[in-house]
Amino acid sequence: xxxxxxAMLMRDLALASGGSAGLGLVFFLLVVTLTPFAVGPDLALLxxxxxxxxxxxxxxATLLGLDRLLQADHEDGGLDLMYLASAPLELMxxxxxxxxxxxxxxxxxxxxxxxxxxxxxxxxxxxxxALALLIGTPALACLGAVGAALTVGLRRGGLLAPVLILPxxxxxxxxxxxxxxxxxxxxxxxxxxxxxxxxYAVLGPVAAAGALKLLxx
Amino acid sequence: MGIFSxxxxxxxxxxFSAFSARALPWLSGVTALMMALGLYLGLVVAPxxxxxxxxxxxxxxxxxxxxxxxxxxxxxxxxxxxxxIWRHPLADVAAKAAAPLGAxxxxxxxATGSLWGKPMWGTYWVWDARLTSFLILFxxxxxxxxxxxxIDEPSxxxxxxxxxxxxxxxxxxxxxxxxxxxxxLHQPASVLKMGKPAMDPSILTPLLVNALAFTLLFxxxxxxxxxxxxxRRRLRTLRITTASAAPAFAPExxx
Amino acid sequence: xxDPHLGFIVAxxxxxxxxxxxxxxxxxxxxxxxxxxxxxxxxxxxxxxxxR
Numbered sequence: 366x367x368x369x370x371x372a373m374l375m376r377d378l379a380l381a382s383g384g385s386a387g388l389g390l391v392f393f394l395l396v397v398t399l400t401p402f403a404v405g406p407d408l409a410l411l412x413x414x415x416x417x418x419x420x421x422x423x424x425x426a427t428l429l430g431l432d433r434l435l436q437a438d439h440e441d442g443g444l445d446l447m448y449l450a451s452a453p454l455e456l457m458x459x460x461x462x463x464x465x466x467x468x469x470x471x472x473x474x475x476x477x478x479x480x481x482x483x484x485x486x487x488x489x490x491x492x493x494x495a496l497a498l499l500i501g502t503p504a505l506a507c508l509g510a511v512g513a514a515l516t517v518g519l520r521r522g523g524l525l526a527p528v529l530i531l532p533x534x535x536x537x538x539x540x541x542x543x544x545x546x547x548x549x550x551x552x553x554x555x556x557x558x559x560x561x562x563x564x565y566a567v568l569g570p571v572a573a574a575g576a577l578k579l580l581x582x
Numbered sequence: 583m584g585i586f587s588x589x590x591x592x593x594x595x596x597x598f599s600a601f602s603a604r605a606l607p608w609l610s611g612v613t614a615l616m617m618a619l620g621l622y623l624g625l626v627v628a629p630x631x632x633x634x635x636x637x638x639x640x641x642x643x644x645x646x647x648x649x650x651x652x653x654x655x656x657x658x659x660x661x662x663x664x665x666x667i668w669r670h671p672l673a674d675v676a677a678k679a680a681a682p683l684g685a686x687x688x689x690x691x692x693a694t695g696s697l698w699g700k701p702m703w704g705t706y707w708v709w710d711a712r713l714t715s716f717l718i719l720f721x722x723x724x725x726x727x728x729x730x731x732x733i734d735e736p737s738x739x740x741x742x743x744x745x746x747x748x749x750x751x752x753x754x755x756x757x758x759x760x761x762x763x764x765x766x767l768h769q770p771a772s773v774l775k776m777g778k779p780a781m782d783p784s785i786l787t788p789l790l791v792n793a794l795a796f797t798l799l800f801x802x803x804x805x806x807x808x809x810x811x812x813x814r815r816r817l818r819t820l821r822i823t824t825a826s827a828a829p830a831f832a833p834e835x836x837x
Numbered sequence: 838x839x840d841p842h843l844g845f846i847v848a849x850x851x852x853x854x855x856x857x858x859x860x861x862x863x864x865x866x867x868x869x870x871x872x873x874x875x876x877x878x879x880x881x882x883x884x885x886x887x888x889r
Contacts (some may be wrong), residue, residue: 511749515729515746516729516732519732519733520732521732525728525729525732528724528725528728529726529728529729529746531721532718532722532725532750532757533722533750533753535718535757535760535761536753536756536757536759536760539760539761539763539764540760543764543767557760561756564756568749572745572748572749575745576742576745579666579741579742579745580738580741580742625850635842636842636843636846637842637845637846639849639850640845640846640849643849643850643853644849647853682860682863683860686856686859686860687856689856690852690853690856690857693849693852693856694849694853697848697849697852698845698849700845701841701842701845799857803860803861806864806865806868807867809868810864810868810871810872813868813871813872813875814871816875817871817875817878820875820878820882821878824878
C-alpha cells in the first residue's frame with residue numbers, strides 16, 4: 366500500500382520541480398510588495414500589520430495555486446489511475462496534498478521571515494509567523510483540496526475553488542494571525558491552530574476523495 | 583435505461599407536485615394573514631422600547647430573517663444528507679430551492695442589521711461577532727449557488743453541492759467559535775453588550791408572531807420553488823429525449 | 838411616531854418589502870415560464886410523435 370503513495374508523491378514532486386512551485390512564491394512576494402503602495406510606506410504601520418499581510422499573502426498564494434492540484438490529472442487521465450491504485454483514494458489524495466504542501470506552501474513558510482524583514486516585522490514575530498504558517502498552511506492545503514476536487518473538470522474552476530474555500534478558511538486565518546502576536550505569552554492560539562490542522566487533515570482528504578468518487582462519471 | 587430511470591424516479595416527485603399544487607393556495611392564504619398580523623402587531627400595537635426607542639421595530643424584521651437564514655442552511659444540510667445517503671430524488675430539489683431563499687433572507691438580516699446599527703452604534707457596519715458570522719454565512723450561500731450554476735448536469739451538481747454543504751455545516755460551529763473569540767480579542771465589550779436586555783412581553787409577542795409568519799413564508803416559497811424545479815427537470819429530460827429522438831435537432835453539447 | 842430614527846425604520850421595511858416581494862415574484866414568474874415551456878414542448882412532441 367505504501368508503494369502507490371510514494372510513487373504519487375515522487376511523481377508530483379518531480380512535476381512541480383518544473384517551475385510551478387516558484388510561482389506561488391512570486392505571488393506571495395507581490396502581495397507583500399503591493400501592501401506599502403496601498404497603505405503607505407510608514408514602517409510603524411507596516412510592522413503592526415505585517416503578520417496579517419504575511420498571512421493574507423500566504424493564504425492567497427496557497428489557494429490560488431490549487432487549480433492545478435487535480436486539474437492536470439483530470440486532463441491527462443492520471444485520476445483514473447488513482448481510482449485503480451491499491452491504496453485507498455483518501456490516502457492518494459493525501460499524498461497529493463502533501464506534495465502540494467511541500468512544493469507550494471513550504472517555500473512560503475521559509476520565505477515568510479525574509480519578507481517579514483521587508484515589512485519591518487521584528488525577528489521574534491517573524492519566527493512566530495513562520496511557525497504559525499508551518500502549522501496553518503497544511504490546514505489550508507487540505508481545505509483547498511476539497512475545493513479543487515469539487516471543481517475538477519469545470520471550465521470556470523480556477524476562480525470558483527478559492528471562492529468556495531476562502532470563507533471556510535477564516536478560522537485558520539483568525540488563529541494563525543493571533544498566534545503571531547509576540548505580546549501574548551501563551552501559546553493558546555497556536556494550540557487551536559494545531560487542532561484545526563489535525564481536523565482538516567482528516568476532513569480534507571476524506572471530503573476530497575468523496576467528491577472525486579461521486580463526480581467520477 | 584438512460585431514458586427510463588428519470589421517468590420512473592418521477593413517480594414520487596409527481597405525487598409531490600400534486601400535493602404541493604393542492605397545499606400552496608392554503609399555505610399562501612395563511613402566510614398572507616400571518617404576515618399582515620405580524621406587521622400590524624409590530625408597527626401599530628408594539629410600544630417603543632425604553633432603550634432602543636422606535637428602532638426596536640427593525641428587530642421584528644431582523645430577527646426573523648436571521649432565523650430563516652440559519653434555517654435555510656439547516657434545510658440544505660438535511661437535504662444534502664438525503665442526497666448522499668438515501669439518494670432521494672426530492673432531496674436535491676429541496677436543497678437547490680432553499681439556497682436562493684436562504685441567501686435572500688441572510689441578505690435581509692444583514693441589511694436590516696446595519697440599518698439598526700447606524701442609530702444604535704453610530705455606524706452602518708460593526709465587525710461584531712453576529713454580523714460577521716452572518717456575512718460569512720451569506721458568502722457560503724453565494725459560493726454554493728456559484729458551484730451549482732457552474733455544473734451543467736443536475737445529478738453532478740447535486741452531489742457536488744451536497745458535499746460542499748456538509749463540509750460547510752461541519753465548519754459553521756468552528757467559524758462561529760473563532761469569530762466570537764476574534765471579537766473578544768479585538769473589541770473590549772462596550773456598546774455591544776446592550777444586545778440582549780430582558781425582553782418585555784409587549785416586544786416578545788410581536789417578535790414571535792413575525793418569526794412564525796416569516797417561517798410560513800419560507801415554507802410556502804420553498805414548496806413553490808421545489809414544484810418549479812420539478813417542472814424544470816421534467817422539461818430538461820423531455821428536451822434531451824426529444825432531441826435524441828429527432829435527428830433534425832442539433833444534439834445538446836456533450837458535458 | 839416622531840422618532841429621530843424614523844428614516845432607518847422606513848428604509849428597513851422598504852428593503853424587507855423589496856426582498857420579500859422579489860422572492861415571491863421570482864417564484865411565481867419562474868414557475869410560469871417553466872410550466873409554459875413544458876406545455877409547449879409537450880404539445881409539440883405530441884403532434885410530431887404518437888404519445889406514449
